[in-house]
Amino acid sequence: MTSVPGASAVRIPWATGQTPRRFLRAALPAISLALVVLGIAWLNQRAISYFGLNLMLNLGIPVALATIAQMFVITVNDLDLSIGTFVSFVGCVAATWLRDAPLLGVVVLLAGVGVYALIGAVIYLRNVPSIVVTLGMLFVWQGLAILLLPKPGGKPPDWLHGLMNFRTPYVPFPIIAGIVIAVLVHIGLMRTSYGAILRGSGGNPNAIARAGWSLLKTKIIMYAFAGIFGVLSGLALIGLTTSADANIGKGYTLLSIAGVILGGGEFVGGRVSPIGAVIGALTLTLAGSLLNFMRVSPDWQVGAQGAILIIVLAARALINRTDGRAS
């Protein structure tokens, strides 16, 4: 504040003192990922190879897709508690109908996206908290998944299995997939002109409505995208695991929320970052491997992942605070 004389004759660029902070904030997810990778490399050099990275990161793709799905919902100030069981449901559909009766499978998955769009419409029109609606949907998806596949089994369609186990030259497939997902969503949400409206509807819905845009439409679009990426996440997961189980996506709800926040997103205000979200999801996936290499017993791993989350968020809060003091 002090360095910005609002009306003095000398023009001082506005950005003085702001840019480093913004840069640091944006770089924080990448720094955390780099630290986790360095940790792994230090403990076990052989892990950082084509084969090792493939093995450690391939489960990161479905997590990244679910994180992107969650991010769309968080952009409009909502939270999707049902994404984990939705991924399970999609997995069960993919391992049964999509293989045996492809047409029925595709229709059911599209209907799942339709239900997501409908949820968005209901949340906007009836003004009900998203947590309530998606908590209900959590049980609906889980029930459907159990009906479809009461005990673990099934098999993914061959094309899906082939796609997810594709070997790209030089760079492991999960890394390329992550970059493609991040860049596509970044362009769609952060660079297009309608993407600005979608994010704006999370930042100040009144302002968007007053400029003549439909908030119903933005809400439906964001939820529909969450549904689409939820479907992609379920498909990717089944393509990797080769069989399904009604609880296969159980941990995804919390992982996806953590990934968005770790990637620089905020719960309210439409401040999100697709690139950060993908990095956040990969960081959380790799953190599991790092803890394995550190011989942390699986009993403690969830807690240790939580600790990583707290450390990164504390660093972010610290950056924000130093900025507050500087101005």
Place this chain on the structure above:
Amino acid sequence: MISGTSVNIVRLDGVEKHFGAVRALAGVDFAVDVGECVGLVGHNGAGKSTLMHILAGTLATDKGRIIIGGEPRQSYSVLLAQKLGVRCVFQELSLCPNLTVAENARVLHPCIAGWGWRRRAGKLIGDKLDEIFPDHGIAPDAVVGDLPIGKRQMIEVARAFTITKDPLHLVILDEPTSSLDSHTARQLLSHVRRMVGMGASCVLISHLLGEILAYSDRIVVMRDGVVVAADRASGFDRDKLMAAMGGAAASKMRSVAEATAPRRTTPVRVRARPATQREGIEFVAHEGEIVGLAGLSGHGQTALLLSIFNGATRRVSGIEVTDPVALIAGDRQSDGIFPLWSIAENIGIRSIRALRSGLLISSELEDRLAESWQKRINIRTPDMRNNILSLSGGNQQKALFARALGSEAKIVLMDDPMRGVDINTKLEVYDLIRAEGNAGRTFLWYTTEMEELENCDHVYVFRNGRIVADLRRGELTEERVIHSSFQEAGLS
């Protein structure tokens, strides 16, 4: 575009609007001509903002006709308003804080799309900012939420003047200068005159009667949901306007008797230096004094108030505070009220220790505190247990004063708290501050309005985070404050 005989750009006939049992507009006739700036004044709750929401298409009328460009408009909406060239800058800011300046410009212009839209949107808003506020210093790719409130208001105003596909015939400015300092406010109002000179029209709503008198062609006065007076601006002066608005104390000017009175001899309560200043003038406030912090907005006044606030509870270098403090925030919505709480709870929160019975808060004591302040400063509500948002802006601000003054704090810090508050409420609050000052309270009052500085015993002028002038009550003139605010660094 003006068809036929009419020169009215907009015309409202007998417009009515109810919110539940409250009648916000009771049959308003209102018209704006082509190439005219209409000043609209009235107390908070007179219906000005409701009227503007109807013109902008964000509220539907219950009754009455809206005629724009000579044609009656059924099913009037925001989209139609934009197509017809009616724009509105609302009192509460309508920018998305998570978007950049350019992206916010795009929100208003659906036709900016496709390749290079960011560049075009950035150029559109940047050029307009350059035109209205030549020294604005705002980058088009800055995120709006990172900017101070004054800059945000500049962006919002500039955005309303940008033109792409649709024409621009009428701009409605609702309290456009409330967060601007006098220099930028003048730049804006001059731009309005230039625009009006080119044939556009403007409705200017402001509580600063000087602005209204100096910059409008015609003035419309509203009271209790109807238009009570309308005439050429030259037919009004300050007193007449106040009388038409129903101002209780129309020409209440204070005597400046203590022209060269020395500082009080009462004990010093606050002694402080801004963090960016280690020598030169020191900020001092005695018991029972009202000390003003002046200068252009955002030049370190708020920062000093906040460090004094912190200094009351922990050690802050360069700050000495002897007694408990209370802060009345300037940004009421984000720093002041608890929007989910009742009025009584909002008032009681600063005095929670005194309101306890055992471990719990006694709602009886809370009610008693709230009611005593309701009587004392006339908060207009049927029940202090109503939600704070049920109050008009001015009354919300009164509740915040009640919160601070109802506490045990001996020092009250005020961070430009009267922004956008109507003149009657202001006069009531000035009296209240005076009375509390005489009772021994110390007030530190940051304000951008000259009129408010006249209530102070002593004024410190800030520039670039430093105190550059120390004016006694008798030495205080608008020229001196402006002079000190703009002085070159080397000359001070």
